Amino acid sequence: MSYPPDPNNPYGQPPAAPGYGYPQQAPPPPAAAYGYPQAAPAYGYAPVAPPSMPGLVMTSRVLLFVIGGVQIIITGILLIAAAGTKTVANQHSTDSDTAIFGNAAAGILLVFGIVYLLAAVLSITLGVKFGKGGPATRITTIVYASVFLLLGLLVTVSAITGAGQAQGTAAGSGFGVVVGVLWIAICVLWIVAMASRDGVNWFNRPRY
Structure with a gap:
């Protein structure tokens, strides 16, 4: 037969304090800790490429084609002038000064014609490359x-x-x-x- 513990007995078992006997649960973590991690701020993204060729770039492309066409025309004029100068120099072959001057002028015109032709090719090539370059x-x-x-x-x-x-x-x-x-x-x-x-x-x- 058991007796209730005497509260005045110093050798008795002390009464259990309220809340003991079961482990207390830790407080739940903050709500922000659940779910997926929050996305970082959207810093450092590369600029979005334009869906179509910008107007200033398109204008530059058109000018490249126009300049290329003009350079081809100038090339033709220079080559024709070089050929005509060479013909005149050959007709005056007896005059050494005229022949020398004519041949030199024809050579200079020919060089300029080649330079303009190369520039025309480069202009048109760059204009074409603007699409996928x-x-x-x-x-x-x-x-x-x-x-x-x-x-x-x-x-x-x-x-x-x-x-x-x-x-x-x-x-x-x-x-x-x-x-x-x-x-x-x-x-x-x-x-x-x-x-x-x-x-x-x-x-x-x-x-x-």
């Missing part, structure tokens, strides 16, 4: 425009200097200034289009 096409266009920009500056400065020195050639010098300034503007447009954000994104876009 990558960063190499963009960089080549920048180099191409930079080189011809310097040539345009030389033509403009030469025309202005010539107009100041010889009053009789004012009309020709004025035409040279117009051509030089126009060529400079076209080259600057090419460089700006290739260096702009839309141009970089277009040529860096993924190609499948």
Whole structure:
């Protein structure tokens, strides 16, 4: 027969404190800890490639085709002039000075014709590459425009200097200034289009 414990007995078993006997459960973790991890902020994503060719890039492409066509026409004119000069030099073969001058002029015209022909091929090739070309096409266009920009500056400065020195050639010098300034503007447009954000994104876009 058991007796209830005497609360006044110092040797008795102390009563169990409330809450003991079963292990207490740890508090549940915060609600944010459940489920999938939260996505990190969307920093550092590459810019989205434009779905179609940007307007400035398209304008540059059209100008490349136009300039290529003009360069082909100039090539034909130079080659015809070289052939005519060579013919005149042969007709005056007895005059050594005329023959030498004519042959030299024909050679210079021929060299310029070849240079314009190569430039025409490069212009048209770059224009074609704008559709599916990558960063190499963009960089080549920048180099191409930079080189011809310097040539345009030389033509403009030469025309202005010539107009100041010889009053009789004012009309020709004025035409040279117009051509030089126009060529400079076209080259600057090419460089700006290739260096702009839309141009970089277009040529860096993924190609499948």
